[in-house]
Amino acid sequence: GNSVTQMEGPVTLSEEAFLTINCTYTATGYPSLFWYVQYPGEGLQLLLKATKADDKGSNKGFEATYRKETTSFHLEKGSVQVSDSAVYFCALREETSGSRLTFGEGTQLTVNP
Amino acid sequence: ETGVTQTPRHLVMGMTNKKSLKCEQHLGHNAMYWYKQSAKKPLELMFVYSLEERVENNSVPSRFSPECPNSSHLFLHLHTLQPEDSALYLCASSQLPGQNYEQYFGPGTRLTVT
Numbered sequence: 001g002n003s004v005t006q007m008e009g010p011v012t013l014s015e016e017a018f019l020t021i022n023c024t025y026t027a028t029g030y031p032s033l034f035w036y037v038q039y040p041g042e043g044l045q046l047l048l049k050a051t052k053a054d055d056k057g058s059n060k061g062f063e064a065t066y067r068k069e070t071t072s073f074h075l076e077k078g079s080v081q082v083s084d085s086a087v088y089f090c091a092l093r094e095e096t097s098g099s100r101l102t103f104g105e106g107t108q109l110t111v112n113p
Numbered sequence: 114e115t116g117v118t119q120t121p122r123h124l125v126m127g128m129t130n131k132k133s134l135k136c137e138q139h140l141g142h143n144a145m146y147w148y149k150q151s152a153k154k155p156l157e158l159m160f161v162y163s164l165e166e167r168v169e170n171n172s173v174p175s176r177f178s179p180e181c182p183n184s185s186h187l188f189l190h191l192h193t194l195q196p197e198d199s200a201l202y203l204c205a206s207s208q209l210p211g212q213n214y215e216q217y218f219g220p221g222t223r224l225t226v227t
Contacts (some may be wrong), residue, residue: 043203043218099207099214103156
């Protein structure tokens with residue numbers, strides 16, 4: 001079956017530090033990959049996505065590249081801000097599963113001023 | 114109201130109570146979902162409705178009973194819950210399952226079972 005494994009948190013960084021949150025996946029086909037973000041007290045919001053190998057998704061300074069050879073989709077940001085403090089979820093969707101998403105456990109990020 | 118709304122935002126209930134969670138989407142979508150979010154666990158998909166018909170039920174205990182009276186509203190009826198059912202319950206909506214469309218999430222209902 002499909003699964004998503006995320007780097008364990010919590011992650012604590014100082015403002016302007018470099019961020020990496022690792023995500024690897026297991027899938028039987030050719031999934032689309034997603035990062036969702038959940039700010040305190042809110043639901044999940046789509047942050048970025050990539051639908052095929054070597055695609056790079058980007059949004060709000062965050063980037064992730066779909067690496068089929070390593071089955072990975074690591075999230076990166078060059079300079080984090082306090083406002084980036086949130087929980088980040090990696091997810092995949094198989095071609096044959098419609099809009100059904102498989103999520104990782106989530107990684108809590110705290111950015112200190 | 115815009116997007117996906119959920120009420121109540123917080124709920125505390127005893128194990129013998131009956132309560133309902135409500136979700137409403139204002140996006141013109143025709144598929145709706147219930148997820149359970151527990152600490153340190155991946156989101157668990159509970160139910161999927163497409164055009165008001167249940168298309169997926171992931172072995173959820175019968176103490177959770179969904180209802181989708183129309184494409185804009187989704188309910189989760191709760192009865193005789195257990196303390197381990199305490200979690201954040203998230204509703205989402207999208208265009209029809211089977212299409213490559215993004216899911217939009219509500220803010221969730223924080224449920225505590227005492």
